[in-house]
Amino acid sequence: MSVTASPMNRKRLFIAGIVLVTLFALCIIGLVTLFGRLTGTTEEIGQRTLISELTYCSEGQAKPCVVSFGIDADGNMLVNILLTDLSFPSFYLKIVRGESEAVYECQRIASAPNNASCIGEKMPPGEVLHFILVSIKDDTLLAEGNLSIIGLAFPTLEIAISTDTPVGTPMPTTTSDFIPSTPTRRFLPTPTRTTTPSYPNPSYP
Structure with missing residues (x-):
């Protein structure tokens, strides 16, 4: 009995070892997956907090x-x-x-x-x-x-200002119709006295 039991025990131990290794590997995979999800959630939360x-x-x-x-x-x-x-x-x-x-x-x-x-x-x-x-x-x-939108501001119209000298109708300047501010004194000629000729008295012989 002892000779035949030893191989059976070894077989059971081998199977049990495989099961334990498989479970350990599954645990590691599960932990890595869970950690990745937690990290991604933390990053998403951090990004959301940065949004103004x-x-x-x-x-x-x-x-x-x-x-x-x-x-x-x-x-x-x-x-x-x-x-x-x-x-x-x-x-x-x-x-x-x-x-x-x-x-x-x-x-x-x-x-x-x-x-x-x-x-x-x-x-x-x-x-x-x-x-x-x-x-x-x-x-x-x-x-x-x-x-x-509480209001829309419309653009202001810009008025172009020319720096050139404006061309306009020149004011007429006349010299012939110029009226002096002070009246011109007119000098009338002195009348010439007309002398009446005196007839000579008749000569008497």
Whole structure:
């Protein structure tokens, strides 16, 4: 009995070892998968916390924020946005209206680098729209919010002022009809006295 039992025990031990190794491998795979999911969830939460709420600018308001809306000379809508600082990445604006969306090209203003102007399709005032700022580099969502356009500033007409001397009708200057300011004194000729000839008395002889 002892001779035949030894191979059976070895076989059982071998099978048990295989089972234990398999279970250990499955545990490791499960832990790695769970850790990966937890890490991905943490990254998603971190990304969500970095997204700013896009609203109208006010005193003490977090940036970026919307300053105003306007219309250019071609009828396109302008969206003026105040940014945090120069480190804010290049971006474009997306406005969602119902089931449609419009993309707006945004550029920093040279005279005010912390300000950007976005140009695109004109939207109706008073309607609540969804605004999204998206990074150009990797399409990362930077800020979003629901806003209604409260007013559109129209462009002011520029009046060109010429520096040339205006050509007008010259004022007539006459010399013949010039009337002196002081009256001219007229000198009348002194009348000449006419002497009556005296007839000579007749001579008497």
